[in-house]
Amino acid sequence: MTQQNELVEMDAKIQTMKKAALELESMADDFPALSRNLARVLSSLKMLELNITDILDL
Amino acid sequence: MNTEQRFWNPVLETMPLEKIRELQLKKFRKIFDWAYNHSKFHRSLYDKAGIKPGDIRSMDDIRHVPKVEKSMMRDIQRKDPFPYGDALCVPLEEVVEFRQTSGTTGQPVYQPDTWQDWDWWAESWAFILWAQGYRPSDRVFIPFGYNIFVAFWAGHYAAEKLGCEVVPGGVLDTKARILKIQELQATAMMATPTYVLGMADTARDKLDIDPSSLTIDKITCAGEPGASIPTTKKRMEEAWGAKVYDHAGATEIGAWSFECTEQSGGLHVNEALFLVEIEDTETGEIIEEPGKRGKMIITALDRQAMPCVRFDSKDIIEWSPEPCPCGRTFRILKGGVVGRSDDITKVKGVLLSPSAIEEVVRGIEGLSDEFEVIVDKVGDVDRITLKIELQPDAVSQQESVQRQLVDQLRLKTNLGYKLEFHDYGTLPRYDVKAKRFRDLRKNH
Numbered sequence: 097m098t099q100q101n102e103l104v105e106m107d108a109k110i111q112t113m114k115k116a117a118l119e120l121e122s123m124a125d126d127f128p129a130l131s132r133n134l135a136r137v138l139s140s141l142k143m144l145e146l147n148i149t150d151i152l153d154l
Numbered sequence: 155m156n157t158e159q160r161f162w163n164p165v166l167e168t169m170p171l172e173k174i175r176e177l178q179l180k181k182f183r184k185i186f187d188w189a190y191n192h193s194k195f196h197r198s199l200y201d202k203a204g205i206k207p208g209d210i211r212s213m214d215d216i217r218h219v220p221k222v223e224k225s226m227m228r229d230i231q232r233k234d235p236f237p238y239g240d241a242l243c244v245p246l247e248e249v250v251e252f253r254q255t256s257g258t259t260g261q262p263v264y265q266p267d268t269w270q271d272w273d274w275w276a277e278s279w280a281f282i283l284w285a286q287g288y289r290p291s292d293r294v295f296i297p298f299g300y301n302i303f304v305a306f307w308a309g310h311y312a313a314e315k316l317g318c319e320v321v322p323g324g325v326l327d328t329k330a331r332i333l334k335i336q337e338l339q340a341t342a343m344m345a346t347p348t349y350v351l352g353m354a355d356t357a358r359d360k361l362d363i364d365p366s367s368l369t370i371d372k373i374t375c376a377g378e379p380g381a382s383i384p385t386t387k388k389r390m391e392e393a394w395g396a397k398v399y400d401h402a403g404a405t406e407i408g409a410w411s412f413e414c415t416e417q418s419g420g421l422h423v424n425e426a427l428f429l430v431e432i433e434d435t436e437t438g439e440i441i442e443e444p445g446k447r448g449k450m451i452i453t454a455l456d457r458q459a460m461p462c463v464r465f466d467s468k469d470i471i472e473w474s475p476e477p478c479p480c481g482r483t484f485r486i487l488k489g490g491v492v493g494r495s496d497d498i499t500k501v502k503g504v505l506l507s508p509s510a511i512e513e514v515v516r517g518i519e520g521l522s523d524e525f526e527v528i529v530d531k532v533g534d535v536d537r538i539t540l541k542i543e544l545q546p547d548a549v550s551q552q553e554s555v556q557r558q559l560v561d562q563l564r565l566k567t568n569l570g571y572k573l574e575f576h577d578y579g580t581l582p583r584y585d586v587k588a589k590r591f592r593d594l595r596k597n598h
């Protein structure tokens with residue numbers, strides 16, 4: 097069974113990835129290949145949040 | 155990755171009920187707030203009811219939120235932002251997927267999804283497929299037309315997400331699909347119950363292939379209730395030598411429920427992604443206790459482009475008193491979706507559900523899988539005609555089959571029928587959803 101501290105650690109890594117993706121996105125205005133692939137990355141990160149982050153504060 | 159792990163998400167799927175409710179409340183408040191602030195349609199609906207986002211503090215408060223009916227969605231559509239109307243919560247350029255409902259109950263409803271929504275669709279299906287034993291070693295054949303209906307699209311993407319090898323059966327005809335399953339030794343398949351049975355007939359009658367000799371070991375059904383009707387499930391499982399699992403979902407809702415490998419006689423509600431309430435159709439009260447039927451009011455807790463908040467699905471369901479032995483805490487709906495409030499019709503003063511007739515027909519050996527029910531009037535009196543076919547090797551048993559039919563129909567539906575036996579293969583066959591029930595009284 098996954099423990100609360102493991103979930104916290106997982107979430108921290110998800111948030112690090114999200115921060116990096118958002119920073120990249122802010123640099124992607126003139127770079128469609130970056131911009132559109134990041135849109136997908138951010139959607140995938142949202143799925144990680146549904147599975148991990150949303151449970152944390154219960 | 156440990157493929158022996160039973161759960162797609164071992165935390166969410168085994169969470170204590172009170173934690174699930176807490177999660178649902180938190181998510182409901184979020185999606186309500188989203189809909190209120192991004193959709194003119196929802197804001198107007200909630201303003202009229204005098205409910206604002208801050209008003210939702212408990213599960214009881216949710217019950218005061220107005221329901222949305224399909225007819226309301228029809229009314230706002232085909233207007234700006236075209237074609238979705240003002241329930242659209244994102245700029246049109248963020249919509250990446252168009253789907254529409256089948257139009258079984260009226261004009262189709264158009265459904266937009268962003269890429270995040272589409273990822274969410276696949277995620278919901280990932281819960282389903284993992285629970286039904288799909289693993290990366292599976293080769294999944296999808297005999298589906300890949301069109302404007304959502305059907306098995308998200309199942310396709312979810313199977314990829316799991317790591318399965320997906321074979322899209324797209325434009326192939328039924329014979330070609332069967333031969334491809336045989337050639338590639340596919341291990342799993344997704345289709346409507348009608349098509350699963352139809353494929354088995356085609357394999358036997360046109361290709362001289364016993365479908366149970368093929369390598370399919372699990373089949374996921376959707377689109378019709380057949381896989382939760384024990385006699386229909388049994389026919390499919392025997393024909394294919396495979397486990398058949400049900401799943402219920404809808405275009406405007408999402409993939410909200412699934413049967414797991416325990417096959418405990420019902421569907422798990424994915425309570426991490428959906429909030430299901432059961433409403434008493436007479437009193438309007440919410441039913442919490444098991445064993446009492448009502449209609450489903452459902453919220454997709456994470457869908458954004460066109461939110462589904464307290465949608466009146468018309469599906470008739472009931473909570474099971476028993477937890478599933480699989481260990482999931484997601485509650486079970488006994489018998490799956492047992493009918494639709496707009497399907498159940500009064501004949502001779504008795505409530506009749508078409509799935510009760512299906513259960514009888516599919517339970518009698520000697521009858522083919524096809525049947526047709528027509529309700530009309532003779533003078534002022536209702537009449538139900540049931541058209542059935544005998545299997546070619548059962549023609550001599552007509553008398554005994556007829557006797558069983560009359561008895562079972564009387565027992566299960568409390569009604570008498572005019573029985574019409576037709577030659578094998580002469581009743582209509584369907585590729586996707588079947589239309590076997592016609593009420594001609596409504597047309598007059």
